[in-house]
Amino acid sequence: xxxxxxxxxxxxxxxxxxxxxxxxxxxxxxxxxxxxxxxxxxxxxxxxxxxxxxxxxxxxxxxxxxxxxxxxxxxxxxxxxxxxxxxxxxxxxxxxxxxxxxxxxxxxxxxxxxxxxxxxxxxxxxxxxxxxxxxxxxxxxxxxxxxxxxxxxx
Amino acid sequence: xxxxxxxxxxxxxxxxxxxxxxxxxxxxxxxxxxxxxxxxxxxxxxxxxxxxxxxxxxxxxxxxxxxxxxxxxxxxxxxxxxxxxxxxxxxxxxxxxxxxxxxxxxxxxxxxxxxxxxxxxxxxxxxxxxxxxxxxxxxxxxxxxxxxxxxxxxxxxxxxxxxxxxxxxxxxxxx
Numbered sequence: 001x002x003x004x005x006x007x008x009x010x011x012x013x014x015x016x017x018x019x020x021x022x023x024x025x026x027x028x029x030x031x032x033x034x035x036x037x038x039x040x041x042x043x044x045x046x047x048x049x050x051x052x053x054x055x056x057x058x059x060x061x062x063x064x065x066x067x068x069x070x071x072x073x074x075x076x077x078x079x080x081x082x083x084x085x086x087x088x089x090x091x092x093x094x095x096x097x098x099x100x101x102x103x104x105x106x107x108x109x110x111x112x113x114x115x116x117x118x119x120x121x122x123x124x125x126x127x128x129x130x131x132x133x134x135x136x137x138x139x140x141x142x143x144x145x146x147x148x149x150x151x152x153x154x
Numbered sequence: 155x156x157x158x159x160x161x162x163x164x165x166x167x168x169x170x171x172x173x174x175x176x177x178x179x180x181x182x183x184x185x186x187x188x189x190x191x192x193x194x195x196x197x198x199x200x201x202x203x204x205x206x207x208x209x210x211x212x213x214x215x216x217x218x219x220x221x222x223x224x225x226x227x228x229x230x231x232x233x234x235x236x237x238x239x240x241x242x243x244x245x246x247x248x249x250x251x252x253x254x255x256x257x258x259x260x261x262x263x264x265x266x267x268x269x270x271x272x273x274x275x276x277x278x279x280x281x282x283x284x285x286x287x288x289x290x291x292x293x294x295x296x297x298x299x300x301x302x303x304x305x306x307x308x309x310x311x312x313x314x315x316x317x318x319x320x321x322x323x324x325x326x327x328x329x
Contacts, residue, residue, distance in 0.1 A: 045183060045288040058253065059288055062279050087286040089186045 024068050031071045038067050038077060042084055043092050051094065185286060185305035192219075192294070192302045193284040200251050200259055200273035207248075207274050209300060216326045217246035218319070219294040220270070220310075221282065223254045224262035226290040232309035233266050239315045240269040245323060249273035252282050252290050295319065297326045 026032040036053070042063065044055035052060040052067075063084075070080050081093065090096040098106055135143070187193070196208045209219075220236065222229045239245060249270035251259045256275060263273070276282055285294070288307075295304040304322055306314060 048180060058279075062283060066283060086186060087283060088288065089183055089286075091183055 026068075027072050034077060035068060035071050038071070038080060039064055041081075041094055042067075043094055045088050045092060181289065182307055183288070185302070187286060187294075187302040188305065190302060192296050192300050193281075195274075195276075195281045195284065197274045197276055197281060200249070200256065200263075200275045203256070203275065207272060209296070212246065212248070212296065213300055214298050215246050216298055216323050217248060217296050218323075219248050219250055219285075219296065221250045221252050221285070221287050221290050221292040222273075223252045223290050224258040225254065226252075228309045229291045230266070232291050233269075235310050235312055235315060236269040237267045238312065239310075239319070243315075243320055243323075245320075247271060250281065250285075250287075251275050252287060253277065253279040293319070295322055295326070298329060 024032075024035070026035065039053040040051050042052045044050045044052045044057055044060040044063075046057040046059050047055050050060075052063050066083075067080055070083065075083075081097075084092045085097070090099075090102055096102045096105065192209055194209055196206050199205050199207050222232075236247065240247060247270050249272070251273045253276065256277075259273070259275070263270075274281075279287075285292075291309055293304075293306040293310055294302055297303050303326060304318070306318070310319065
């Protein structure tokens with residue numbers, strides 16, 4: 001029984017979906033690492049929430065082959081990225097290049113953060129002022145006067 | 155203004171932006187080729203594999219490149235539209251048979267009609283990659299100078315033909 005339970009747990013931790021495994025003859029072990037890095041950086045334009053390393057779409061397969069061929073042909077990472085961007089646009093990169101089109105994409109969150117920070121600091125400061133303000137002499141006199149009036153009435 | 159309304163205002167702005175997002179189709183990517191020279195190629199013709207075709211032959215003409223395949227379901231929906239377009243208008247329509255078997259492709263055209271002046275056979279899909287094809291069918295309009303002027307992703311409808319394609323072709327023909 002115990003053995004069965006162990007087997008059951010082992011089945012649970014088995015990877016359910018293996019990423020596409022393809023044997024590719026690289027000319028140079030360093031190429032293989034670059035290949036792996038690159039195919040993880042490109043979005044599959046057919047199934048848009050996967051990169052081309054994970055996707056089984058026919059186009060992703062073709063693009064993996066394309067990346068492989070270009071690396072083996074001695075192309076640099078930048079050249080391969082340019083190849084993809086000229087064909088499929090900035091969208092194909094999970095980390096799009098910084099240019100006028102993608103400016104707000106990159107800088108927007110920081111702008112929102114700074115604006116939020118400004119409002120937060122203002123808010124906290126104002127609250128502090130309310131708590132910390134001591135009554136002035138004149139205010140104390142007014143209060144005393146009001147309280148005395150109340151006592152006299154009673 | 156009442157300060158209590160501020161969060162509500164923020165919420166409304168958020169809803170408006172998300173609402174605009176909903177009306178857009180995330181599958182439609184803007185083509186990076188609009189206004190640029192069409193990628194060149196040299197591929198065998200589907201009905202005469204010994205003879206090649208290159209976009210250079212179309213210089214001086216306004217033409218359409220329609221990417222299709224016999225395995226593509228929405229191409230079948232699009233096909234009658236293309237047949238009709240050819241009947242009613244003078245259009246230079248070239249087909250790019252994308253990642254298809256030659257026999258299947260020929261059979262498909264024999265069965266459903268062949269609106270293309272000629273089709274080119276892109277067995278490996280390499281020309282497809284050069285043209286940034288990611289979902290068949292796709293249709294490109296190329297002007298007389300060989301510049302891509304329009305890209306339509308997905309099946310073309312009768313309405314697309316009469317409101318988008320034909321008007322643009324008429325304009326380009328005057329250029």
